[in-house]
Amino acid sequence: MATFFGEVLDVASRAFDADDDDEDYEEKITQASSPILRWSPGIRSELKQSQDNVLNCSLLLLAIGPAPTGFVQSYVLSEEYEDIGVIISGLTSKDNNSFQQSLHTDKSCFVYRLKRRPDIVVCQCNARVSAEQAFHWTEKLFSNIKKSCVVILASTQSTEYKALEQNQTIPFMKCLCSSVFTEKPSCDYLPQPNTVSELPAAVLNHCQVHSIPAILYMAYLDSVHIDAASMKVFLPVLDNTFLKEVSKVNGKAEKSVKKLVELNTIQNPLYI
Amino acid sequence: MYVGCPNTPNDFKGYTLVLPAVSVGNVGQLSVDLLVTTLGLVRVGYLHSDCVLPVCGNDAFSVGKDTQGSLVTTTEVYYSEEKKIVVVQQRAPHVKGKQNEYCTSLIEWIQSYQFDKVILLTSSYSHERLDSQIQGGRLRYLATTALQQTCEDTLQNELKWLPLERRESVWGKSVGDSKQEDIPEQAKDVFIPGGGIAKRLFVQGCKENIPLAVLLVFCAEGNNVPDALTLTSSLNQWLNLLPNQSAGTPLQQWKMPNSWNLLFGSTYDQTIY
Numbered sequence: 040m041a042t043f044f045g046e047v048l049d050v051a052s053r054a055f056d057a058d059d060d061d062e063d064y065e066e067k068i069t070q071a072s073s074p075i076l077r078w079s080p081g082i083r084s085e086l087k088q089s090q091d092n093v094l095n096c097s098l099l100l101l102a103i104g105p106a107p108t109g110f111v112q113s114y115v116l117s118e119e120y121e122d123i124g125v126i127i128s129g130l131t132s133k134d135n136n137s138f139q140q141s142l143h144t145d146k147s148c149f150v151y152r153l154k155r156r157p158d159i160v161v162c163q164c165n166a167r168v169s170a171e172q173a174f175h176w177t178e179k180l181f182s183n184i185k186k187s188c189v190v191i192l193a194s195t196q197s198t199e200y201k202a203l204e205q206n207q208t209i210p211f212m213k214c215l216c217s218s219v220f221t222e223k224p225s226c227d228y229l230p231q232p233n234t235v236s237e238l239p240a241a242v243l244n245h246c247q248v249h250s251i252p253a254i255l256y257m258a259y260l261d262s263v264h265i266d267a268a269s270m271k272v273f274l275p276v277l278d279n280t281f282l283k284e285v286s287k288v289n290g291k292a293e294k295s296v297k298k299l300v301e302l303n304t305i306q307n308p309l310y311i
Numbered sequence: 312m313y314v315g316c317p318n319t320p321n322d323f324k325g326y327t328l329v330l331p332a333v334s335v336g337n338v339g340q341l342s343v344d345l346l347v348t349t350l351g352l353v354r355v356g357y358l359h360s361d362c363v364l365p366v367c368g369n370d371a372f373s374v375g376k377d378t379q380g381s382l383v384t385t386t387e388v389y390y391s392e393e394k395k396i397v398v399v400q401q402r403a404p405h406v407k408g409k410q411n412e413y414c415t416s417l418i419e420w421i422q423s424y425q426f427d428k429v430i431l432l433t434s435s436y437s438h439e440r441l442d443s444q445i446q447g448g449r450l451r452y453l454a455t456t457a458l459q460q461t462c463e464d465t466l467q468n469e470l471k472w473l474p475l476e477r478r479e480s481v482w483g484k485s486v487g488d489s490k491q492e493d494i495p496e497q498a499k500d501v502f503i504p505g506g507g508i509a510k511r512l513f514v515q516g517c518k519e520n521i522p523l524a525v526l527l528v529f530c531a532e533g534n535n536v537p538d539a540l541t542l543t544s545s546l547n548q549w550l551n552l553l554p555n556q557s558a559g560t561p562l563q564q565w566k567m568p569n570s571w572n573l574l575f576g577s578t579y580d581q582t583i584y
Contacts, residue, residue, distance in 0.1 A: 052335040052505055052532050054333055054335060054336060054337045054532075170406075173364075203572075203577065205580055214380075215368070215382055216380060218381065228369050228379070228380035229368065229369050229378075230369065230370075231368070231369060231370050231371065231378070232572050232574075233369075234366050234402075236365060236366045236367075237365065240367040244357075245359075247382050248314050248357045255367075
């Protein structure tokens with residue numbers, strides 16, 4: 040394209056990537072690993088004993104990102120729980136995996152089950168799952184879980200939120216739910232023209248297509264690092280029927296929130 | 312790939328299928344938005360595939376300001392029994408490297424559901440036009456042999472549409488490109504820069520003898536709503552979708568969905584100045 044001053048610039052389209060035309064590109068894609076799901080030995084024997092190789096589960100709670108996982112860690116996983124599985128995706132030959140989500144190249148997401156309520160399964164996804172892997176990651180997770188109610192917690196930057204009037208108090212929460220979800224949501228619906236992408240969208244799409252009741256709570260945060268307000272924005276979610284019994288809004292949760300914020304601050308000393 | 316909604320029809324034999332390609336200016340997708348909103352098409356299923364990136368949102372086709380929370384997923388299928396038309400809307404680009412796989416799955420779906428004809432809506436970079444294409448109409452079409460047998464007369468003589476000019480590769484056939492030999496004669500030298508999967512689907516459509524037409528407009532990135540109106544109005548001239556061939560400009564004929572609000576982002580906070 041020629042410009043006003045006469046130089047010729049390459050034109051890029053916001054919709055179409057010129058690389059996609061190159062047929063050789065398909066052979067050059069980086070071979071990052073496809074998602075792998077591993078259940079604990081106890082769960083594997085439970086699956087063998089079950090009729091359809093599925094885990095009995097009335098609620099699947101999925102937390103994606105630092106603030107949602109921090110919230111679930113403090114308010115839902117505050118009592119005893121057991122590790123029942125792990126999903127690893129996107130590992131390349133150069134990555135090291137610590138299995139404790141302590142390395143920046145960690146790509147594992149852990150699945151837990153509450154000891155007091157073994158019908159509630161919690162998946163903490165603090166590692167970033169790429170949009171390309173999200174479909175298969177979701178299929179793996181749902182391969183052994185009965186069609187139950189799904190609650191997804193996710194977060195993004197408030198600058199991603201599009202509205203005619205920017206009068207929301209940040210942080211705030213909006214929701215999207217599948218058409219078979221009948222309960223009353225704990226916050227307003229996400230209005231047009233906002234969209235959700237990557238893993239939260241992949242999970243919700245899976246639930247919609249397979250008629251699974253599911254709700255996604257998306258928090259819009261203004262802080263890059265997690266803070267108490269970012270985690271507490273999810274508190275209304277605890278009014279959900281299934282979570283009412285297990286959640287604990289108490290001193291233990293407050294301590295956990297404070298600890299997570301401190302841990303995060305130590306790692307990011309730039310703006311003390 | 313295709314998953315139908317519960318309690319919806321599953322027989323589309325003889326229907327016309329309209330698909331968008333993710334192309335420059337998103338013109339095909341905008342055009343499908345106009346079709347679904349104006350004709351009041353009903354969702355009948357999903358194209359659940361790992362070849363498209365995931366996205367979801369609320370109330371894309373709702374009317375008015377109420378947020379009803381009806382979820383919209385990445386690729387959805389809408390239909391109208393009255394107009395005998397099935398329309399696919401795709402809201403996200405393809406996963407890199409999976410376009411061929413997507414085209415193959417699409418062709419299999421088209422063949423299994425026995426659509427009467429398939430129309431792919433797309434666009435092409437206007438700066439790549441030949442000198443002869445710079446003047447005159449911006450609409451072009453391509454049709455496979457299978458479709459030419461039934462519709463060539465309508466397209467060329469009645470509607471007087473121009474077929475897309477063929478463009479021989481600058482590098483010719485001397486650069487050891489064995490893939491060129493696989494391409495059927497009717498798909499040789501097709502050049503649709505910025506057209507997304509249009510060329511791939513057309514080549515596969517020719518090989519599999521699908522009655523497929525590719526309809527495109529030349530455009531550049533920017534406000535592509537007028538381009539979408541042009542494309543949709545042209546499609547309407549062929550398929551006669553709007554009742555009574557309502558008079559008026561394309562802007563008056565076609566209704567725009569709520570998802571077109573804030574097309575260029577939200578307003579900024581005035582207090583920062």
